[in-house]
Amino acid sequence: MEKTINLTVNGETRSIAVDVNQTLLEVLREDLGLTGTKKGCNQGECGACTVLMDGKPVSSCLVLAVKADGKTVMTIEGVAKDGSLHPIQETFNQKGAIQCGFCTPGMILTTKNLLDKNPNPSLGEIKEAISGNICRCTGYVQIIEAITSLAKEKNARGGV
Amino acid sequence: MRLPEFIYHEPENLQEATNLISEFNGRYGIIAGGTDLMVKMKQRLQNSQYLISLDRIPALKTIKEKADNIIIGSMNTLDDIVNSEIIKEKLPCLKQAAWEVGSPLLRSVATIGGNICLNTRCRFYNQSYFWRSSRETCCKAGGHVCHVTNQEDACYSTFVADTVPALIAYDASIKLVGVDKTRKLSLADFYTGDGRMPNQILKGSNEILTEIEIPIPKDDIRSVYHKFRVRESIDFPLVGVAVMMKGIEEKHCQDARVVFTGVGSAPVEAKLAREKIIGQQLTPDLILEVATMAVSELHPVKTDLMSPNYKRGIAQVLVEKALRDVGGVNNGKDD
Ligand SMILES: Cc1cc2nc3c(=O)[nH]c(=O)nc-3n(C[C@H](O)[C@H](O)[C@H](O)COP(=O)(O)OP(=O)(O)OC[C@H]3O[C@@H](n4cnc5c(N)ncnc54)[C@H](O)[C@@H]3O)c2cc1C
Ligand code: SF4
Ligand code: FES
Ligand code: FES
Numbered sequence: 001m002e003k004t005i006n007l008t009v010n011g012e013t014r015s016i017a018v019d020v021n022q023t024l025l026e027v028l029r030e031d032l033g034l035t036g037t038k039k040g041c042n043q044g045e046c047g048a049c050t051v052l053m054d055g056k057p058v059s060s061c062l063v064l065a066v067k068a069d070g071k072t073v074m075t076i077e078g079v080a081k082d083g084s085l086h087p088i089q090e091t092f093n094q095k096g097a098i099q100c101g102f103c104t105p106g107m108i109l110t111t112k113n114l115l116d117k118n119p120n121p122s123l124g125e126i127k128e129a130i131s132g133n134i135c136r137c138t139g140y141v142q143i144i145e146a147i148t149s150l151a152k153e154k155n156a157r158g159g160v
Numbered sequence: 161m162r163l164p165e166f167i168y169h170e171p172e173n174l175q176e177a178t179n180l181i182s183e184f185n186g187r188y189g190i191i192a193g194g195t196d197l198m199v200k201m202k203q204r205l206q207n208s209q210y211l212i213s214l215d216r217i218p219a220l221k222t223i224k225e226k227a228d229n230i231i232i233g234s235m236n237t238l239d240d241i242v243n244s245e246i247i248k249e250k251l252p253c254l255k256q257a258a259w260e261v262g263s264p265l266l267r268s269v270a271t272i273g274g275n276i277c278l279n280t281r282c283r284f285y286n287q288s289y290f291w292r293s294s295r296e297t298c299c300k301a302g303g304h305v306c307h308v309t310n311q312e313d314a315c316y317s318t319f320v321a322d323t324v325p326a327l328i329a330y331d332a333s334i335k336l337v338g339v340d341k342t343r344k345l346s347l348a349d350f351y352t353g354d355g356r357m358p359n360q361i362l363k364g365s366n367e368i369l370t371e372i373e374i375p376i377p378k379d380d381i382r383s384v385y386h387k388f389r390v391r392e393s394i395d396f397p398l399v400g401v402a403v404m405m406k407g408i409e410e411k412h413c414q415d416a417r418v419v420f421t422g423v424g425s426a427p428v429e430a431k432l433a434r435e436k437i438i439g440q441q442l443t444p445d446l447i448l449e450v451a452t453m454a455v456s457e458l459h460p461v462k463t464d465l466m467s468p469n470y471k472r473g474i475a476q477v478l479v480e481k482a483l484r485d486v487g488g489v490n491n492g493k494d495d
Contacts, residue, residue, distance in 0.1 A: 001167050020168035020211075023198070042161060043199045045394065047265055056239070056268040062198045063269060064191070066168060067215060110264070131393035132263025 005069035009034070010078025018065040025049045025060040027068075028075060036076035036105050040134075047133035050106030051075050057110050059132070076105035079112065088112055088150060095146040099137035106133045111147050120151055161202040161288065170213045174220075174337055174370065177212060181366050182339040184210045190361075190368065192235060192274040195266050200279070204289040205301065220273070220370060223247065232372045234273025238323075239264075241272055250376050253383035253402055257326040260387045263394040272323060273369045276334065276347070280317035280358045280425055281396065282463040284308065300356050308463055315355030316425055316461040324427045325402035325419035326385050332374045336360070336367040347372070351426035358425055380407045380414075382486040386478045390465075397422045398466050399474045403482035405437075413437050413487075418450075418479060423460040423471060430454035433479075442487035451479040 001020045006013065009032060018027050025042075028034045028051065040048030042061045049061040052074040079086045085093070088111050098104050107130060114121055114129040121129065126147050135143065166189075171177040181188055189208035191197050200206045214220055220235035223244050230246060241247055241258040248255050261267055261275065284292070284307040285300050297303030299315045306314055324347065332347045350359050357363040377383075383404035389395035400421040407414030416437040418430040433454035440446055460471040484490070 001165070003168065019165075021163040021165050023163065026162070043202060044195055044262075044266060047263070050265055053268075057265050058268050059195075059265045062195050062266075064163075064168075064194060064198070064213075066170075067194070067213070127393075129264060132265035134393075 003066050003069075005066055007068050007070065008072040010074055020064070020066050022065045023061055024051070024053075024058075024063040024065045024068050024073070027065040028060060028073075034075050034077050038102055038105060040102065045134070046103075047106045047110070048103055050109050050133060052109050052113055055113070055116075057106075057113050057132075074109065076108060079108060086112070087153070088115070088146075091146045091150050091153075092143070095142050095149065097138060097142040097146040103133055103135040103137075107135065107143060111150070114147070115150060121147070123148070163198070163201050164204065164207055166208055166211045168211050168213065170216045172216050174217060174368065177214065177217060177368055178337060178339040180210070180212050181368065184212075185366060186364065188212055190214065190277075192277075193237065193266075193270040194274075195262070195270040196274060196278055199286075203287065203292075205285070214273075214368070225376070228376050230374045230376055232272060232374070234276070234369045234371060235271050236273075238267040238270050238272060238275065241323075242267065251326075251330060251374060253326040253329065253385050253404065254323060254374075257323045257385040257387075257400075257402065260385065260397075260400070261322045266394075272372065275321045275323045276327070276350070276372070277359060277361055277369060278319075278321040279362060280315075280319050280355050282308065282315075282317035282355070283465065284463075285317055308461055316463060317355035317358070318422060318461070318463045319351065319358060319424060319426050320396045320400075320422050321427075322385075322387060322397055322400055322421060325400055325421050326383070327372065327374065328419045328427055328429060329383055329402040329404040329417040330374045330377060332372050334369055335371045335373070336365065337370050338365065338367040344373070348427065348429065353424070353426040355425040377404075378406070380409060381405070382408060384482050384485045386482050386485075388474050388478060398464060399423060399471055399478060401475065401478045401482055403479065403486055405442075405483075405486045408442060408487050411441050412439055413442060414439075418454050418482075420454075420458065420475065423458045423475060428458060430457045430479075432457055442483065442489055444489060447480055447483045447487070447489060450483060451476050454479050 004017045006015045038048035040046035044059045044062045051060045188210040191213045220233040222233045238258040385402045387397045387400040402419045404417040418433045420428045433450045455472050455476045460468040
C-alpha cells in the first residue's frame with residue numbers, strides 16, 4: 001500500500017509516495033539519498049539512525065515514514081550551512097570525538113538538540129542526552145569533552 | 161529486516177477507530193509510538209494485516225485535572241509525561257518512572273498507553289525470526305513448548321513496563337473503549353498473569369486504552385521508583401519497584417504499597433508487606449523485615465540472563481532502599 005506524505009527535510013518541502021511499511025530511515029536513505037543517517041541495529045537500540053523530528057531526537061528505524069507526514073525532519077546533511085561545518089561538527093573533529101564515524105551523525109544531532117534546549121548542561125545531563133547513542137570506538141570520553149567545550153564556547157558567545 | 165506488508169489506517173476519532181477494530185477483528189494491530197511494535201513486526205512476532213494508528217486522535221493527547229483526579233490520555237509520549245507540570249508536581253513517582261524508560265530517542269515517541277499495554281518479554285521470544293528458527297516454536301510464539309521451563313502450553317514471559325508499578329501504587333484506573341461499550345477498571349485488573357496473553361487487550365478484547373485516571377495523592381503521600389538494569393544507559397528493568405507510603409510524618413504509617421515489575425508475567429504487588437507496614441513506625445529493623453517479606457512474595461522465572469535468586473537479591477536491596485528513601489530512614493551507610 002502506497003501513501004503520499006508531505007514533510008520538510010532539512011528545510012526543503014518534499015512530497016513523496018512511500019510504501020506504508022517503509023520506515024523513515026529507509027525513506028531517507030533509499031528514496032531521498034540521505035545516507036548520512038546510518039542503519040545500525042535497525043531495532044531501536046543503538047541510535048545510529050537518529051534524526052530530529054519536529055525538533056526531537058528519534059530513532060528513525062522505529063518510525064514509520066507515514067508517521068512523519070506533516071513533520072519537519074533534520075538529518076546530518078542539514079547541519080552544515082553553506083558548505084561550512086557546524087561548530088558541533090568542527091569540535092567533534094578537533095577533539096577526536098570521531099573514530100570510525102558510524103555513531104557520529106546521530107551523536108551530532110543529539111548534541112545539537114541538547115545544546116539548543118540547554119546551553120549549559122551538567123555532566124549528568126550530557127550523559128543522559130547521549131544515553132541512546134551507542135559508540136563502539138571512542139569510549140565516550142572525547143565525545144563528552146567535545147560537548148562540554150561546546151557548551152563553554154556557546155556560553156562565552158552569549159548563547160549563540 | 162524490513163517490515164512485513166500491511167494496510168494502514170489513521171482514524172481521526174475514537175468512533176472511527178473502534179469501528180475499524182471491530183471490522184478487522186483479530187487481523188489488526190494498534191500502533192501508538194511503535195517503539196515496541198515495530199521491533200516485533202520486524203522480528204515477525206506480529207503479522208497484522210491492518211495497522212490502526214492512534215496518532216490523529218487529539219482526544220487521546222490531553223493531560224488534565226478533573227475533580228480530584230488527573231486524567232492522562234493514552235497517546236501522551238513519555239516525554240510529555242516527564243515534562244508535564246501537573247505530573248511533576250502531583251505524581252513525581254510517575255514522572256521518575258517514565259524518565260527511566262529506554263533512552264531519550266525512545267521517550268520522544270513512546271507513549272504511556274503503549275507502556276501499559278507492553279507485551280511480556282523472554283530471551284527465547286524477543287529474537288529475530290532467524291534466531292528463533294533454530295528451535296521449536298515456543299508457546300508464546302504459537303507452539304506448545306516452553307524453552308525456559310520445559311513445560312507444555314504454559315508461558316512465564318516477564319512483564320517489564322516501567323511506568324506500571326508507579327501507576328498501580330497511585331491506584332490508577334484505566335478506560336477501555338470498544339465499539340459499543342466503554343468500561344473503567346483498576347489498572348491492576350487489566351493484567352491476566354498469563355505470559356501468552358498478558359493483558360485484556362492482548363487477549364483479544366477489541367478495545368482501545370483511551371485514558372488513565374489517577375486520584376490526586378494527598379499531601380502526606382511519598383513515593384519513589386527504583387530500577388535495576390544491566391546497562392544504565394538504555395535497558396529494560398531486570399527488577400523495578402515503586403514504593404508509596406502514606407502518613408509517614410505521623411510516625412505511624414497509614415498505608416503503603418510495594419509494586420514490582422520484572423519479576424512475573426504481570427506487575428506484582430507485595431500484599432503481605434503492605435499489611436506488615438500499616439500502623440507501624442518505620443525503623444531499620446522493620447524495613448529489613450518488610451523487604452524480606454516482599455521478596456518472599458516474588459516468583460521470578462529465568463526469562464532473561466539473571467537467575468531468580470539473583471533477582472530476589474536485587475529486589476531485596478531495592479525495596480530496602482526505597483523504604484528508607486520514602487521513610488527518611490538512614491541506615492548509617494552511604495549507598
Ligand atoms: C531499545 C529499547 C529499549 C526499551 N526500554 C524500555 C524500558 O526501559 N522500559 C520500558 O518500560 N519499556 C522499554 N521499551 C519498550 C517500549 O519502548 C516502551 O514500553 C514504550 O512505552 C511503548 O510505547 P509505544 O507507544 O511505543 O508502544 P507501541 O509499540 O506502539 O505499542 C505497544 C503495544 O501496545 C499496544 N497499544 C499501544 N497503545 C495502545 C492503546 N492506546 N490501546 C490499545 N493498545 C495499545 C500496541 O498494539 C502494542 O501491542 C524499550 C524498547 C526498545 C526498542
Ligand atoms: S517463557 Fe517459555 S513459552 Fe514463554 S516466551 Fe519464554 S520460552 Fe516462550
Ligand atoms: S539503527 Fe535505529 S536505533 Fe539502531
Ligand atoms: S566513532 Fe565509531 S561508533 Fe562511535
